[in-house]
Each structure stands twice: as structure tokens, then as C-alpha cells.
Amino acid sequence: MTLVETERRPEIASTATSYGRGLEQIWKTEPGIAGWISTVDHKEIGHRYIVTSFVFLILGGFEALIMRLQLARPEQHLLTPEQYNQLFSTHGMTMIFLYALPILSGFSNYLWPLIFGSRDMAFPRLNALSYWVYLASGIFMYAGFLIGAGPNDGWFNYVPYAERPYNPGLNMDFYALGMVFYGLSTTVGAANFVVTFLRMRAPGMSINRVPIMTWGTLTASAANLLVVPSVSLAFFMLWMDRQFSTHFFDVNQQGQPLLWQHLFWIFAHPWVYVVVLPAMGMVSEGLPVFCRRPLVGYTPVALSTVATMVLGFGVWVHHMFATGLPNLALSFFSSTSIMISIPSAVAVFAWIATIWLGRPVITTAFLFFASMIVLFVIGGVSGFMTGSVPVDWQLTDTYFIVAHIHYVLIGINVFPVVGAVYFWFPKMTGRLLDERLGKWNFWTMFIGFNLGFLPMHLTGLYGMPRRVYTYPAGMGWDTLNMVTSIGSLLFAIGVLLLLVNVVVSLRGGRIAGANPWDADTLEWSVSSPPPSYNFAVIPEVASRHPLWEDRLGEAANRSSVRQGLILDHGRETIVTTPLDGDLDLIAKMPEDSYSPFILTVGASAGFTGALLHWWWLAGASAAVVAGALIAWLWPRRSLAQAAGAGDD
Amino acid sequence: MSYLHGFGTKAYPVTQLTWGLLIISVVVVVICTALVAVGVWVRRARGIDGAVEREPVQGGASGTTWLTIGVGISTVALFGSLVWTVVVLAAVNGPGRPTPVTIEITGKQWWWKARYLSEDPSRILITANEIHIPTGEPVLLRLVGGDVIHSFWVPSLTGKTDTIPGQTNVMWLEADQPGYYRGQCTEFCGWQHAHMGLYVVAQPRLDFQAWWDSQLRPGTTPTSEKTTRGERSFAYHCGACHTVRGTEAGGIVAPDLTHLMSRSTIAAGTLPNDAGNLSGWIANPQAIKPGTRMPVLYLSGPELDDIRTYLATLD
Numbered sequence: 001m002t003l004v005e006t007e008r009r010p011e012i013a014s015t016a017t018s019y020g021r022g023l024e025q026i027w028k029t030e031p032g033i034a035g036w037i038s039t040v041d042h043k044e045i046g047h048r049y050i051v052t053s054f055v056f057l058i059l060g061g062f063e064a065l066i067m068r069l070q071l072a073r074p075e076q077h078l079l080t081p082e083q084y085n086q087l088f089s090t091h092g093m094t095m096i097f098l099y100a101l102p103i104l105s106g107f108s109n110y111l112w113p114l115i116f117g118s119r120d121m122a123f124p125r126l127n128a129l130s131y132w133v134y135l136a137s138g139i140f141m142y143a144g145f146l147i148g149a150g151p152n153d154g155w156f157n158y159v160p161y162a163e164r165p166y167n168p169g170l171n172m173d174f175y176a177l178g179m180v181f182y183g184l185s186t187t188v189g190a191a192n193f194v195v196t197f198l199r200m201r202a203p204g205m206s207i208n209r210v211p212i213m214t215w216g217t218l219t220a221s222a223a224n225l226l227v228v229p230s231v232s233l234a235f236f237m238l239w240m241d242r243q244f245s246t247h248f249f250d251v252n253q254q255g256q257p258l259l260w261q262h263l264f265w266i267f268a269h270p271w272v273y274v275v276v277l278p279a280m281g282m283v284s285e286g287l288p289v290f291c292r293r294p295l296v297g298y299t300p301v302a303l304s305t306v307a308t309m310v311l312g313f314g315v316w317v318h319h320m321f322a323t324g325l326p327n328l329a330l331s332f333f334s335s336t337s338i339m340i341s342i343p344s345a346v347a348v349f350a351w352i353a354t355i356w357l358g359r360p361v362i363t364t365a366f367l368f369f370a371s372m373i374v375l376f377v378i379g380g381v382s383g384f385m386t387g388s389v390p391v392d393w394q395l396t397d398t399y400f401i402v403a404h405i406h407y408v409l410i411g412i413n414v415f416p417v418v419g420a421v422y423f424w425f426p427k428m429t430g431r432l433l434d435e436r437l438g439k440w441n442f443w444t445m446f447i448g449f450n451l452g453f454l455p456m457h458l459t460g461l462y463g464m465p466r467r468v469y470t471y472p473a474g475m476g477w478d479t480l481n482m483v484t485s486i487g488s489l490l491f492a493i494g495v496l497l498l499l500v501n502v503v504v505s506l507r508g509g510r511i512a513g514a515n516p517w518d519a520d521t522l523e524w525s526v527s528s529p530p531p532s533y534n535f536a537v538i539p540e541v542a543s544r545h546p547l548w549e550d551r552l553g554e555a556a557n558r559s560s561v562r563q564g565l566i567l568d569h570g571r572e573t574i575v576t577t578p579l580d581g582d583l584d585l586i587a588k589m590p591e592d593s594y595s596p597f598i599l600t601v602g603a604s605a606g607f608t609g610a611l612l613h614w615w616w617l618a619g620a621s622a623a624v625v626a627g628a629l630i631a632w633l634w635p636r637r638s639l640a641q642a643a644g645a646g647d648d
Numbered sequence: 649m650s651y652l653h654g655f656g657t658k659a660y661p662v663t664q665l666t667w668g669l670l671i672i673s674v675v676v677v678v679i680c681t682a683l684v685a686v687g688v689w690v691r692r693a694r695g696i697d698g699a700v701e702r703e704p705v706q707g708g709a710s711g712t713t714w715l716t717i718g719v720g721i722s723t724v725a726l727f728g729s730l731v732w733t734v735v736v737l738a739a740v741n742g743p744g745r746p747t748p749v750t751i752e753i754t755g756k757q758w759w760w761k762a763r764y765l766s767e768d769p770s771r772i773l774i775t776a777n778e779i780h781i782p783t784g785e786p787v788l789l790r791l792v793g794g795d796v797i798h799s800f801w802v803p804s805l806t807g808k809t810d811t812i813p814g815q816t817n818v819m820w821l822e823a824d825q826p827g828y829y830r831g832q833c834t835e836f837c838g839w840q841h842a843h844m845g846l847y848v849v850a851q852p853r854l855d856f857q858a859w860w861d862s863q864l865r866p867g868t869t870p871t872s873e874k875t876t877r878g879e880r881s882f883a884y885h886c887g888a889c890h891t892v893r894g895t896e897a898g899g900i901v902a903p904d905l906t907h908l909m910s911r912s913t914i915a916a917g918t919l920p921n922d923a924g925n926l927s928g929w930i931a932n933p934q935a936i937k938p939g940t941r942m943p944v945l946y947l948s949g950p951e952l953d954d955i956r957t958y959l960a961t962l963d
Contacts, residue, residue: 081839081938154836160813161796161838251814257797258812292693292703296711322799322808322835324791324817327741331734338730342723348680349718353711355687361700362692370688377680381673384726388733390662390740391669393807394651397799397834435698461670463649463803465834468842475649518701551705 008586010565013537020536022568027119027533029592038592040124041532045131046110047428052135053102057414059142060094061492063087072485074473084469085152086171090145092155093175097182098138100275100413101220105130105189107420108217108278110428112193114523114530115211117202117539119573122195123188125593125632130189132600137182140607144174151175154467156268156319157238159249159260164242170611176239177607183232184603190221190228197221198578202522204541204559205581211521211544212295215302216281219309220274226313231267234260243613258323265316273312276408277305279416280347280376283369286423287351289519290366291358294545294552297350304343311340321392330389337387344380348373363517364438368419371446375411379404382457397467400460406453410491418445418498425502426516430528431509437501445494452487455480520545525561537564538574541581570638588639595632599625649830651803656822657786658743658806661736669729676725743786743820750788751779755798755811755833757941758840759903759916764860765790773863774891776903778911780849782856783823791817796838802831802848810835823850830917839939845917859910866894867906868961878958881951889942892962902942909963915940927956 029039039045067087070079079087109127113120121127144150149170153162162172197218201210238260240246247253249260288295295301317325317333351373360366382404386392395401418441426432459480464471471477515524522539523530524547539561543549546559565574571589576582602624609617654663696702754761764773781787791800793813801808806821823829833844851859870876879895887897893906908914912921915937919925928935931952933942947955 081842085839158797158836161836166796166838251793255814257793257814290700292700292705293708297715300712300715323810323812324815327737331737334733334737335730338726338733341726342719345719345722346715349715350711352680352683352687352718353714355684356691356714357708357711358691359693359703359706360688360691361696361698361703362688363698363700370684373684374677374681378677381676384729385666385669385673388665388669388729390733390736390807391666393809394662394666394803396808397801397836461650461652463651463832465801465832465841467836470842516700518705520705548705552707 008569010567010586012563013566014563020531020533023533023536024531026568026571027531029532035592037597038594040120040128040590040592040596042109042113042121042124042127043428043530043532045127046106046108048131049102049106049109049134052131052138053099053106056094056098056138057103058495060091060099061495063091063094064488065492067091068485068488070469071471071481073482074471074478076470079469081469082152085467086145086148086150088467089151089154089157089175090142093141093151095409096155096271096275097179098134098141100409101186101271102134103417104217104220104275104278104413105134105193107282107417107424108193108214111424111523112196112214112217113200113573114427114526114534115214115521116196116200116205117522117535117541118196118200119534119538119567119571120200120589121192122200122587123192125590125596126188126192128593129596129599130185130192132596133181133185133188133603136600136604137178137185140181140604141174141178144171144178149174156264157260159238159241159257160251162238162260163249172242173239173611176235176242177611179235180232180239181603181607183228183235186224186228190224193217193221194225199575199584200573200587201576201581202539202541203565203574203576203581203583205576207579207581208299209541209544209581211285212298212301213278213281213285215305216278216284219305220277223270223274223309223312227267227270230263234263234267237263239610258320261320261323262316265319266313269316269319270309270312272408273309276412277308279413279420281305282416282420282423283351283372284347285521286365286419287369288354288358289423289517290361290363290369291354292361293354293358294520294548295350296353296357297346298544300346301350304346307343308340311336311343315340315387318387318392319396321389322396327389334387334389338384340387341380341384344376348377348380363422364433364435364442365419365422365517367439367442367446368415368422371442372411372415372419375407375415375449378454379407379411382407395460397465398460399456399464399466402466403453403456403460406456410449410453415445421498421502423517424523425505426509426512427523427528427530429506429509430512431505432512432516433501433505433509437497437504441494441497441501443494444497445491448487448490448492448494450487452484452491455483455487459484515547518547520548522546522561535564537562537566539564590639593632595628599628599632602628649803649832653804655804655827655829656806656824658740658820658822659804661739662807665732665736668732672725672729676722743788743822745786747786747788747820749782749785750790751781752790752792753779753800753811754792754794755800755837755844756794757796757838758833758844758937760800760833760844760846761794761903771860771864773860774904775863775907776911777845777913777916778847778849780851780856780859781821781823782853783826783850784853786820786822789819789821791819797835798833798837798844799835800831800846801834802829802846804829805848808834821848823848826850826852826855828912832917840937843916843918843937845913847913847917863907863910865907867892868963869894870958870961874954875958875961878954878956881947881955882958885945885947885951885955905959905962907962908959909961923956923960926959927952930955 029035152171237248247255249255314336318337462476464477512528542559543557575585575587577584602621606618606621693703750765752763762779791811793811797812799808799810809817809819829848831846870879883896889899889902891904914921933940
């Protein structure tokens, strides 16, 4: 390794020259278990996020199907109340925390450096840490469920029912500590996304040229940095209440049950946007490719993404309209909850206009993206209804809300995600998913979902409360529930078809080539799957659609994809300025490292020690964590970042 | 339990608003779905068999007119809905008239305690799960948290308000027609959240007054040998939790049973109140509401029969 290089000016070369092999030596991960544990390659981490969150999606799906079996007819006794309560709580925890965000983080992790023209995320080791901690905290929370001590108070876990007098088992301790643990993953991941967005873009990719998709994850990540502390604190306080008799929420000692709800929803309402904005970004990115034109209204859509999040911080009380807060206060939150629909309308009409002003090519990915617009509108209008205080007093905690949340989470998260799988699978694997099976996949999911969840609005309007393990016959709910159970099963079959398609196409799918959809962004300029170093030379960007410039008649703007900076003195990539995307620094990127994995193992043991009050274990794990951190942060000459790239 | 129909001055404006927003929502969904479906159908690329790259990329119109019109109309509709919301909120904020009847309601795992308040201590009445109110006048409810959080909801009369430990929430409702209005707990509260129903019984003022007066009587004095034995067994086995006024049974953690037979259901709206259900419930409440606070008492057959016969006299 050379010493600190100051004022180095990298050379410019074309991809045609053979830098590839040298770069492969520099960037590749060791084969075998050692490489598997130590890799910091964003593509590998992205894969893992996607696969892991799909596993959780399937687990959560099975939980849902068991519940739908119980609810298919009135007065059934397949499940005890406690089993049902653990199932719906674990289902919520799984889908909302262990699937919905991680799947989006997976795509963003995989795609961001490729779409930005970079070689990795800003902090590759943090990236590995955020995955390992996600996996470990997911296993930790599921461990409770598997030994019969899963969460049993719903995903929002209200006190006092979550407090020890009403809930003496380990259930809540697993959930509380698991959520604190999980919060670490979200936080480091979010920090990584924010810095990557601001600093790791290709030269010339000024802030008004970033691919539209990335605005969603950026906004969501910034929000996470602000709100995750609130929920981590709340769960920590709950655990303290339960184990050390603090009285944060204990009303007999002047504690406040409503404090929990505020701390929780200040986090959890923005979280709803966290798990949909990046998915909306996928639609904004993918839909125009199939409509064969740029997205209508890039700037309004980007701004409305940010606006949604900003307003999203001011709507949490609409989950608490029935708690007896003064009506004057409620009317404020009612206005924000209704007005937050305006930025969503911007996105909806931008997508619709893109379809009308383009020439849509109907592929499976397009069907998922386009149908999402409809599902988004349904989930949006039901949300708008709950924003109205007097109406919400009727709607809240009925099946109307269950229908609403599923249109939001399945409509605005799962559908775009499956579309994204069809869209980017060829990039990740080099093979296309089968289109014929894909159409079956789409229609089964679409029909199953709407059959299951559209009538559920009516179940709610007919007054069925949510979270009941059974219900009496003759209330007008029987047929509707049976239909919902059938629809859910059909939807599950649709998801199964996706898995079949993935398995079949991994082996026998059509070879994709670099750019099977003739798309516009930088990830499509490299081979499928991309090489370990992503780009042989760092591209230079001159417009929003680097691969479409010749056809959009942007003669003045010519991005340079085949020719760019050579960076091959070890693992290097380029750092640019946050707004203009001017060359700023050459970043020395870290080698693969065991520290994130060891840190996670230590932290897992630490949380287990805290759970069981094995303080010796907690102490020993703290030492392991400290050791891993010291190894991680030990100064290395090869990582000194002092080289200016000299953009004269 | 449907709230698409409301009864009473508080429910009418809310029901109208619910229908109004529902109709706006359905119209929006129909329009947007049509825009997407027709757009895809009309504009679809033809004759390229899904080969995306064969359809040329074109810049085309900027399309911002779509945004202006679409978002403009949406904003007007949203703003109108907001104004309507605030107007309704103000209308149902308070009854605007004196409320002669005030009832304190406590949500408990998994039943409802109702305490009719009065200036005159001898007229204070405690009952459970069936709440009688006079028609045509607003009734004030003071909602108190008993153990965990519950939510009081009678869909055709009023929306939900939580009962939260450590605070008293005040709400009101009014029924303008006599009737049985079903309600249910809607905040998840544990094992038997599903079986935490209640009824509001609205009756004309005079009937209501008569009901209140009759409820103030102590429990029926046993007249036969069997019911005397029943009263004694009840006090022994059940009296630590339940009250029958005028007897030794004075427990306060479970529903007051002084006039049990005046109620149409037992176990918080779970079963019709008839002899068979009552026997079944006393014999094994855990089979009907698993986890209920009422334990299985392992009564002998004759004891059970005595108690049930005695309870059947508590009208």
C-alpha cells in the first residue's frame, strides 16, 4: 500500500482497456465461509437482505393463513385465544419490521451504488453490520415465538397490558429487547443511505439528476434517524418497567399509559411512510421504462416525497383519536392527516400521466407497477377517511383499518416489490424471469388480494372489531370473512408462483444481457450480474437518463459511461459534493472484515444475557463487542482519506 | 354493529359524514382505476410482443397539466372534506343541553361496570354490561380505566372512546328511538377481547325511571328451602367477587348480580341469559371464555342447581 497520496489526479481511460482483471483481484470476496462472513460487498448484502426478508414474508404469510382458517367461520376453536394473540402480534411484527423495510433496504443496498455509478455504499462495514444485526434481532424475536413466548399484545403493544402484572411471561421481554436490538440495524443502515446519497454519486450527478427512486429511500432514512430513537427508548423503558420496577407507564405510581402511545406512534406513523416511500420510488423508476418515456413531473414527485415525510411527522395522533385528547388538538391532527393526501396525489397523477403520455409495454413488472397505482388509491382514500376525527371514531380498531393497512402494506409495498423483482432480477442474476408464469403470478396475486381485502372494508363498516380470536354468528360478518379467507389463500398461491418462477428461472431463464428493458439508469450499463467492482471506470453523468440521451434529443448532455476515471490503487471509489456532484475526493474503501459479524454475535449474546438476567453473559458480551469495535476502528494507513481528486 | 345507520342526535351528523367521505372515496377509486385501465389499454404498445426495446423511447410532452388538474381537484375535495369534518366535530363536541343522567363506566377484563351517579347517595346504582338510558335526552358517560385499556363503542349511537387507567374520559350519547343497541370493546385487552360486549337499552323516560327504581331494590329474599340453600352457597362460593345487595355476597371485582335476571345476556353479551347457559357458565366458565377471571369452582351437582335456582329469582 502506498502512503497517503495527496493531490493525486487519476487518469481517464475507457472500459475497453483491461483494468477489469486487476480490479477483480482488488474487490473480490474470498470464497468459502470466511468470505461469506466477512464480505462487505453491497451486492452480496443486498441479496441477503432480500432473501432474508422474503423468508420472513413467508413466515408471516403462514401465520396469516392460520388466522384466516380460524376466522373463516364464526365461533371456531382451532386456536386458543393466547395462540391467536401471539399469531396476530407476530404476524404484525414480522411483516412490518422484519419484511417491509428490510426488503426495501435490500433493493436499495443492491442498487444504489450501481445506480449512482459508485463502487460501494459509503460505509461498507456498517452495511454488513446492519444486515447481521437485522438477522440476529429477527431470530431473537422469533426465538420467543418458537418457545411459545412471542409478543401477544399486537405490534403496537399498548401498556398496561404489556406490563408485568398482566403479562408475566418472557413474551414482552423478547419483543422489547428485540426491538431495541433491531433499532440498531435500522439506524446504522439509515445513516449509511443518507451519506451514500449525499456523497457517493458519480461525477456530474447533481442533486436534480439523481434517479427518482433514490429520493424515497433517502427520505425514509432521514426519517428513521429522527424517529427510531423514540421507539427504542419506549421499548427500553417498557423493559425497565418490567424488570426493574421503574414506573414510566405504571399509573399507580404516577406513570402514564398514554406516554407509550405517543412515543410509539411518533415512531410508527412515520414508519408507515418509511416502508412505502422507497417502494413508490421503485414504481417511479420502473413504470416509465415500460412506458418508454421519462417520468412525468420528476421535480414535483421528488419534492412531494420529501413533503409527505415532513407532514408525516405531524399526524401520529390520528392513531389516538379515541384516547380522550381534547377535540381542538384532534382537529389539528385531522387537518394534517387529510392534507397529507395532496403530495400522494402528485405521485398518482404523475404515474397516470406517464402511462397516458407514453407507450406502455405490458410486461409482468409493468402490471405490478401499474396495478399498484390502483391499490395505492384504495389504501389512500381509506386512510383519508380515517383522518377525519368523527369518522375515525367509528372506523378505528375495526376491520376497516385492517383492510386499510393491508392495502397500504401489500398494495404499496408488496406489489411494487414483486414488480421490482421482475424488473431487477435479470440485473442480479443475469437471467430473466419467465413472463408467462409471471402473468399467472400477477393475476393470481391481484385477484386474490382484492378478493380477500376489498370486502374487508365492508366487514369493518359492519362493525367487526379487529384482534378478536373469534366472533359470533349472525352479525353480517360470516360470508365476508369466508370470502376474505378464500382470497387470502389465492393470494398466497400467487406468492408461491413467484417463488416457483424464481427457482425455475434461476436455472433456465432467458439470458438477460446488460440492459434487457432498454432502461435509462447506470446500473443497466454494466454486465448482468455486475462485476465485484461495479464499474471498471467511474462514469460521468450529464443528465437524468444517461442511457437514453441520444433518443431524448439531449445533444448537449452526453454522459460518459464507457470512459472515466481509473481508480485501482486498492479499493477506491469517488466522492462528490452533495449538491452539484462535483469531484471531491478519492475514497479509500475498507477490505472485508470480520468485525461486523463478531460485533453482532457479541450483541446477540448480550441481549440474551439481559433477557435471562445472566449478567455474566451480558458482561462478557460487552467485552466481545468492545473488542470488535476496537478492531474495526483501529486506524489503518491504507484507509487514510486525504487524496484530492483535482477536478480542474 | 353496523355504523352505516345511526340513531340519535350525536350519530346523525357522523353517519352523514361517514357516507359522504365513503362516496367521495369510491368515486376517486373509480376515476383513478378507469384512468389507469383505459390509459394502459388505449396507449399500449402493439405488435412488439413484450420486447420492450423494440418500442422507441420518446421524450414527448412534459405532462405537468395532468398534475395541475389532478392535484387541483384533489385539493379542493380534500379541503371540502376537512371543513365538513371540523363542522361535524364541533357539532358533536358536546350535547349543548343539560344531561340529567350521568353514568360512570369502567372497562374491566372482560366486562363493563356501570355506575349511575346521583346527588342522592341512596340512588347511586351499580350494574354491569347492560346500560339503560332514557330516549330523547343526552346522557353523559364518564369512562374510567379499570385494569388495561379498553374502548367503549356503541356503533349506532356513538364512536369510540377509550377507558384508560389513571384518567377519566368524558363522552356523551343520545338515542332518539327505544331499542337494544349492541356495543363492544374495541381496544385489544387480552384473551377475551373478543367477548367483551355490552348493550345499551334505550327506553322512554318513564320506563327508564321505573327501571332505575326497581334496580335500587335489594336482591330477592329466598322463599323456598332450595333458594335459601342457594343463597348461602352463592355467598360462600361466589360472594368474594360478586355482590347481591342485601346478602352476605359483597365482592366488588366482578359484576353486580343483584338483578341478574333483568339482563338479557350473561358473560358480557356472550350468551343469552337462560337457564341452560347460566348453568353451563357457572359450571365451567373457562370452557366458554378461556382465560376469564371467573374460576372453575368444582361445585357439586346439587350446589350448582341450588345456586342457579337462586340466581333465577334475582329479577
